[in-house]
Amino acid sequence: MMDAFAQDLRHALQTLRRAPGFAAVAVLTLGLGIGANTALFSVVDAVLLRPLPFPDPERLVRVLSTVRGSEAAVSPPDFADWRRMARSFSGMAAMSTASAALSGDGVAEQVPDAQVTADFFRVMGVTPARGRTFTSEELQPGQNRVAVVSDALWRRRYGSDAGLVGRTIRVDGMSLQVVGIMPPGFTYPEGTQLWLPNAFDAQTLATQRGAHYLDVVARLAGGASAQSASREIAQVSDRIRADNPSVNIAWSAAVRSLRDEMVGDIQRPLFILLGAVGCVLLIACVNVANLLLARGMGRTRELAVRAALGASRMRLAGVVMAESLCLGIGGALLGCVLAAWGIGAVVGLAPEGVPGIAGARLDWRVLAFALGAGVLTSVVFGLLPALRAADAVSLAEGLREGGAAFGGRHGRRSRRALVVAEVALAVVLVVGAGLLLRSFARLRGVDPGFDPRNVVTFGVALPDAYGQPRTAAFFASLLERARALPGVRSAGAIFGLPLTDFGYGITVRDLDGRQLSSQEQESIVVPQVRIVTPDYFRTLGIAPLRGRAIEPDDREGRPPVVVVSASAARRLWGDQDPIGHRFTLGTRFGLGPNHIQGGGEVVGVVPDLHDVSLARPGRPTVYLSHDQFRIGYMTVAVRAAGDPMALVNALRSEVTSLDADVPIFRVRSMEDVVAASVASQRFYAALISVFAALALGLAAVGVYGVLAQAVGERTREIGLRMALGAAPAQVTILVVRQGVAPAAAGLALGLALAFGLTRLIEKMLFEVQPKDAPTYLLVTSLILFVALAASWLPARRAARVDPLVALRSE
Secondary structure, rough: OHHHHHHHHHHHHHHHHOHHHHHHHHHHHHHHHHHHHHHHHHHHHHHHHOOOOOOOHHHHHEEEEOOEEEEEEOOHHHHHHHHHHHHEEEEEEEEEEEEEEEOOOOOOOEEEEEOOOOHHHHHHOHHHEEEOOOOHHHOOOOOOOOEEOOOHHHHHHHOOOOOOOOOHHHHHHOEEEEEOOOOOOOOOOOOOOHHHHHOOOHHHHHHEEEEEEEEEEEEOOOOOOOHHHHHHHHHHHHHHHOOOOOOOEEEEEEEEEEHHHHHHHHHHHHHHHHHHHHHHHHHHHHHHHHHHHHHHHHOOOHHHHHHOOOOOHHHHHHHHHHHHHHHHHHHHHHHHHHHHHHHHHHHHOOOOOOOOHHHOOOOOHHHHHHHHHHHHHHHHHHHHHHHOOOOHHHHHHHHHOOOOOOOOOHHHHHHHHHHHHHHHHHHHHHHHHHHHHHHHHHOOOOOOOHHHHHHEEEEEEEOHHHHHHHOOOOOOOOHHHHHHOOOOEEEEEEOOOOOOOOOEOOEEEOOOOEEEEEHHHHHOOOOEEEEEOOOOHOOOOOOOOOOOOOOOOOOOOOOEEEEHHHHHHHHHHHOOOOOOOOOEEEEEEOOOOOOOEEEEEEEEOOOOOOOOOHHHOOOOOOEEEOOOOOOOOEEEEEEEEEEEEEOOOHHHHHHHHHHHOOOEEEEEEEEHHHHOOOHHHHHHHHHHHHHHHHHHHHHHHHHHHHHHHHHHHHHHHHHHHOOOOHHHHHHHHHHHHHHHHHHHHHHHHHHHHHHHHHHHHHHHHOOOOOOOHHHHHHHHHHHHHHHHHHHHHHHHHHOOOOOOHHHHHH
């Protein structure tokens, strides 16, 4: 059997070598489909399928606080109680992520850091490549002047210096001793380059029950599952809530797989895109199947002779399947070449923060997928032609009719059925692309609440050692220098830039001097607090709806003032005019010992700004004056008369002149910030549009190929019709109708499928329904136009048939 199939393969290669045009078209068609699938699979593999780079990653979980069904960060006292009371975990650690300024050993830079508690590295199951992790003494307040660095940071900034362990580096103006270097590839949390010990003092554990800012990771104990651990941690939270009713009302806890938490909301869209690109490959298979059916007409006599000489049905089918396998492997090889380019394009288009996507590459797993796809598709597109070849009755007729096995009525029906299938698949993809494109257009049309044009932003994080007076002086001097630069119109700063998904939620403690009950505090929580400098609102083009914005006179020593968003005003005072009302927040702000209670008198109301994304309405927000509530982490915004990015070097120089150890970081224009907020939607819309365009093109080629073959088969009939008086226009209409008919049937089937399948992308749409009528009407018109265009050339060729030549050739 194997010898016979090997012989069939050699024969297939020889046959394809004699038909280079057919082979090239088939391999190119398959290469496009396999290449697109391989490129997307490499991303899915890197993000969703590849094991996490930790020992026993399936035992790693995230433990989260929940409030009214929504997930939230964890407070230090809750974490301490969970770790003490829960028995489902062999270890639990907490971390808070931020960034730190590295100075010395080169130009100052800001790097992502994580402050971690005891057992963090043990929970993750990773040991340093050099040195050690933190000792118990170093995790005590006042003793935590140590650091662990990532392999990437060690190589990039410190030149792989083997003597770095034990040396002192400058972090946020403090001298820290490097005690360890992590192995290559370890960056948890994603992107972290520096780990610092996080020590909670007794006051923090006693007073910060409502301060939710920690991420908690844990390793399940033997015999525990994520489900059982989730039930236990919820019970533990019930006990904590019973002991602390004033601050834990409506709060609970849950356990989630670390993989699921890292992947987040991108898992479902990626699988949908993988299904979409799979449809492209199916359409490619249908096209090649049609090519093989058409090619089989010329081989009918050869196969019939083989049958007459005693070849079995299996052997006859093997002849065609061998040729299909050669084409499938050729398509897989070409697909790998196309995927090598496509992977980079997909990764470059992906939004920031997708975990693991940087690891997408053409490795052995992806190559195995491509080869498997080539073999599988060779079976898919070769099966029908092989069955036709094995049809002994048709082959016997083939000896008499010279082409009935692959041609004739049955052959034409098969090819038309394949056209219906590929048009239907193309319709589903084009409808999906149309919906996502309309959704993206609606999203881009949303007013963010500010004017992003000609504004550049950058972050500045001052060390805690600055204290309040130096912090105020630094930002005042920086903004003054920025305004003095040529081409600058205004400059301001904010703690929490819009559209960056920045969250700082605080409850309201009292309204107009009335202490709120615990239930009232929970019901009117203000999700967002921002701290701004004078001129911030003017820099972003935000005009107050009522009252005024923060002004230079709103400084230390003056009564504290607050500006609220429109939705915050409604939440706190309903339909009343909020100007002149007062409130106090349930936390204090400020650096050093002089913390100030947040809140004050409302002096203005501004529009709601989209703080998470353009697809979500802005959350209620209150704005405090930076001169009254000073913090060291701010984002500076500068409006320019022209290109704002041209100011970056000058702004960096001004910061350096104030303090060479303070770098600027995350330099972006506000237009880039807006674009980044819709990056996920742009990614989905762009990919599925490319897939839809491929599908539509392949479907058009399929309609054209079947119709051109039909014209070739019916040349004698067409000549006879014209000899009997049929006009060229009548012949043209006849042929076009034959091409449009299967396309129309495919259109009807595809629309029916789209009605059901587009529900899968409902959560990816913005202000567009899955059954959006304009999209379906546009797709219907487009498909019919493509079918007419694909039918036109064969119809013109048929209309030019010379009746005498056609009849004489018969």
